Amino acid sequence: MTPPHLRCLSVPGFSWSPPSSSSSLLLRKFGMSVNQRTSYAEGKPALRGVVFDMDGTLTVPVIDFAAMYRAVLGDEGYTAAKFGSPGGSVDILHHIETWPPQEQQRAYEIIADFERQGLDRLQIMPGAAELCGYIDSKQMRRGLITRNVKASVDLFHRKFGLKFVPALSREFRPYKPNPAPLLHICSSWGIPPNEVMMIGDSLRDDVTCGKQAGAFTCLLDENGRYGPIDSLSKDLQPDFQVSSLSEVQSLLDINFELLPHPQTSL
Numbered sequence: 519m520t521p522p523h524l525r526c527l528s529v530p531g532f533s534w535s536p537p538s539s540s541s542s543l544l545l546r547k548f549g550m551s552v553n554q555r556t557s558y559a560e561g562k563p564a565l566r567g568v569v570f571d572m573d574g575t576l577t578v579p580v581i582d583f584a585a586m587y588r589a590v591l592g593d594e595g596y597t598a599a600k601f602g603s604p605g606g607s608v609d610i611l612h613h614i615e616t617w618p619p620q621e622q623q624r625a626y627e628i629i630a631d632f633e634r635q636g637l638d639r640l641q642i643m644p645g646a647a648e649l650c651g652y653i654d655s656k657q658m659r660r661g662l663i664t665r666n667v668k669a670s671v672d673l674f675h676r677k678f679g680l681k682f683v684p685a686l687s688r689e690f691r692p693y694k695p696n697p698a699p700l701l702h703i704c705s706s707w708g709i710p711p712n713e714v715m716m717i718g719d720s721l722r723d724d725v726t727c728g729k730q731a732g733a734f735t736c737l738l739d740e741n742g743r744y745g746p747i748d749s750l751s752k753d754l755q756p757d758f759q760v761s762s763l764s765e766v767q768s769l770l771d772i773n774f775e776l777l778p779h780p781q782t783s784l
Contacts, residue, residue: 565734565774566709567659569700570682571718572674573666575738575763578641579719586632590614590625609722611665611693630667637670642678645763650680652767657778661703662686663716665693665723694723697731704731708780717766725756736760736769 570576587608588596599608614625653660662682664671671687674680684706686699693699704711711732718724719738728735737744737756744750747759758769770776 562773562775563734564713564777565658565715565770566777566779567661567704567707567714568653569661569663569703569714569716569728569733571694571716571720571724572662572664572671573636574719575717575724576643576646576662576680577674578643580639580641581632581636586610586629589628589632611688633666633670637673640673640677642680643763645766647678647680649763649766652770656776658776659683659707659709659714659779661707663694663699663703663724663727664688695726695730697727700727700731700733704733713777715770717763721750721754721756725754728756729753734758736766738763 573579573581584596587599587610590610591599591608591613596608599613610625610629614622617625650660660682662671662685664686665688668687668689671682671685675682675685684703686693686702690699690702700714700716701711704714707714712734714731715734715736716724716728716731717736717738718728719740721737721744725735725737735756736758737747737760739759740761742761744759747755758773760766760769
């Protein structure tokens with residue numbers, strides 16, 4: 519019997535804000551709606567690519583985000599931002615986009631300093647290398663989307679010898695949770711979003727991005743901070759939930775027909 523945390527939820531529909539015009543164009547290119555799915559009644563759905571978040575998914579969390587937000591917003595600003603956001607989450611990048619240029623520059627410098635400190639302690643997430651090796655053995659695609667900077671992605675590639683193509687960093691706009699980066703990857707692969715899975719540790723960024731793009735979604739919840747996925751609102755429920763990357767291989771084997779990627783040039 520499939521463990522409860524590996525089961526697929528039936529999510530027939532969900533509400534979400536419309537994607538950007540560029541995202542809509544990509545969806546039209548694939549000739550599909552964002553919630554189109556292969557029915558489980560018709561057999562296992564095809565999967566040809568997996569897209570990962572980086573911080574907290576492929577790498578062990580090392581950045582103290584609460585301290586970073588306080589440094590950028592101040593104690594009172596951070597508290598106000600938490601109370602004004604759904605679930606108390608703070609989207610610092612979107613928050614500072616409305617600031618005057620000089621204040622934005624100061625904020626980005628603070629964020630960059632915290633990120634540089636994190637690079638010194640960069641560790642790969644247990645199970646990441648093994649999962650990537652398994653995906654490669656199936657001749658599937660591997661991609662990466664992060665709100666971190668390109669320098670962090672480049673260091674990750676060099677340090678751990680894992681190459682993700684494409685690997686989209688904060689310099690790609692718009693960034694998660696907008697579905698544009700995931701749709702861009704699907705387009706470059708020549709694979710429709712409903713044959714791709716997005717894996718990440720954030721409901722707000724990773725799961726929302728995947729759901730809006732029409733991809734399968736898998737939430738990595740190491741410490742159970744989100745609780746059971748059927749307790750979440752429908753618009754945030756991932757298709758799958760795991761507590762470690764080592765569980766993903768069996769999840770893929772049980773629930774999908776794993777197919778090689780089409781031979782397209784990137």
